[in-house]
Every structure is written in C-alpha cells, then in structure tokens.
Amino acid sequence: MAQDKHYDVIIIGTGAGGGTLVHTLASTGKSILILERGDYVPREKANWDSRAVNVEAKYQTKEEWRDKDGKPLHPHTNYYVGGNTKFYGAALFRLRKTEPQLKRPFRARLYPFSPIWTLFCATICIASVAYYNRLITVLFLGLVLAGYVVLRLTLRKNA
Numbered sequence: 001m002a003q004d005k006h007y008d009v010i011i012i013g014t015g016a017g018g019g020t021l022v023h024t025l026a027s028t029g030k031s032i033l034i035l036e037r038g039d040y041v042p043r044e045k046a047n048w049d050s051r052a053v054n055v056e057a058k059y060q061t062k063e064e065w066r067d068k069d070g071k072p073l074h075p076h077t078n079y080y081v082g083g084n085t086k087f088y089g090a091a092l093f094r095l096r097k098t099e100p101q102l103k104r105p106f107r108a109r110l111y112p113f114s115p116i117w118t119l120f121c122a123t124i125c126i127a128s129v130a131y132y133n134r135l136i137t138v139l140f141l142g143l144v145l146a147g148y149v150v151l152r153l154t155l156r157k158n159a
C-alpha cells in the first residue's frame with residue numbers, strides 16, 4: 001500500500017458497522033480505504049458444523065484477554081472478513097412498519113401459515129410453562145411488563 005496515498009475515509013473492520021458504512025458511502029465518490037485484520041473465512045464443511053463453530057471454536061481467535069480484575073478470559077470473537085457479524089449477526093430483524101419500502105429478498109415458505117404455526121407452537125410452550133411452573137410465569141410476565149413500560153417510555157421520547 002502506498003504510504004503517500006490520501007483517503008477521504010478510512011474504515012476499520014468489515015462487520016455490520018464497517019460494511020454498512022462503506023455501503024452508504026460508496027455512492028458519494030469519496031476515496032475509501034477499508035482495513036481488515038482478518039482473511040476470508042475458508043469455505044469448508046466445518047462452516048456448517050455447529051460443533052466445530054460453537055463448541056470447538058474453530059474460527060475464534062486463540063487470544064487470551066483479561067477482565068477488569070486481570071483474570072484471563074476467552075473473548076469468543078473472530079477476526080475474519082465480515083467479522084462477528086458473519087457468525088452471529090445473521091438474524092437482524094427489520095420491521096416492516098418502520099421500513100415499509102424495504103425489499104424482501106426472502107419470503108417465508110408457506111407464508112402466512114408458517115409464522116402462524118410457529119406462533120401457535122410458541123403459545124403452547126408458554127401455556128405449558130404457565131401451567132407447570134408459576135414462579136417462572138410470574139417472572140416472565142414481570143419482564144414482559146417491564147419491557148412494555150420501557151417501550152412506551154422510549155416511544156414517547158423518540159416521537
């Protein structure tokens with residue numbers, strides 16, 4: 001890389017943060033340098049092996065970090081193009097109400113029956129928990145209520 005080259009913007013990292021930033025800035029015509037410390041994730045069978053990815057931590061850094069008390073910890077992070085986003089950030093919900101014009105690249109199979117079926121099964125699970133364990137139910141309802149209060153308060157603040 002030429003040392004005397006000038007860039008308008010330098011972006012470090014290619015995860016959701018860096019990736020979306022460069023996507024937004026691409027049309028501005030600015031000269032952009034993206035720095036990524038990792039290589040591309042090798043395409044191999046283990047990509048799809050949850051044991052290799054999550055239990056054996058095949059793609060995670062072997063670095064040892066320290067917590068605030070100096071105790072060693074494993075950061076569960078990785079350094080690849082796409083960053084942690086590539087591994088853990090796949091399910092990013094975009095709500096139709098707030099972005100009605102958003103294009104939908106995927107359509108759920110058997111829509112709308114598949115989400116209805118999922119909600120139905122989830123309701124049975126929750127009803128079973130409510131029936132068999134009152135304490136967990138009360139805690140669950142308390143958390144839902146607290147979440148609702150926070151939602152209402154933040155909605156009012158953002159309006």
Ligand SMILES: Cc1cc2nc3c(=O)[nH]c(=O)nc-3n(C[C@H](O)[C@H](O)[C@H](O)COP(=O)(O)OP(=O)(O)OC[C@H]3O[C@@H](n4cnc5c(N)ncnc54)[C@H](O)[C@@H]3O)c2cc1C
Pocket residue numbers: 012013014015016017018019035036037038076077078079080081082083084085086087088089090091092
């Ligand atoms: C174990 C775990 C589980 C998670 N589970 C979920 C989940 O289920 N759902 C969800 O939505 N989110 C999940 N997340 C969070 C999600 O992955 C992050 O919030 C998101 O990926 C952060 O995006 P980012 O762009 O900030 O960082 P990243 O996607 O991590 O990107 C950072 C990039 O910067 C690069 N980089 C770092 N240092 C340097 C350097 N010095 N020079 C050059 N490049 C550098 C890295 O290699 C990486 O590519 C999880 C995160 C972890 C760690």
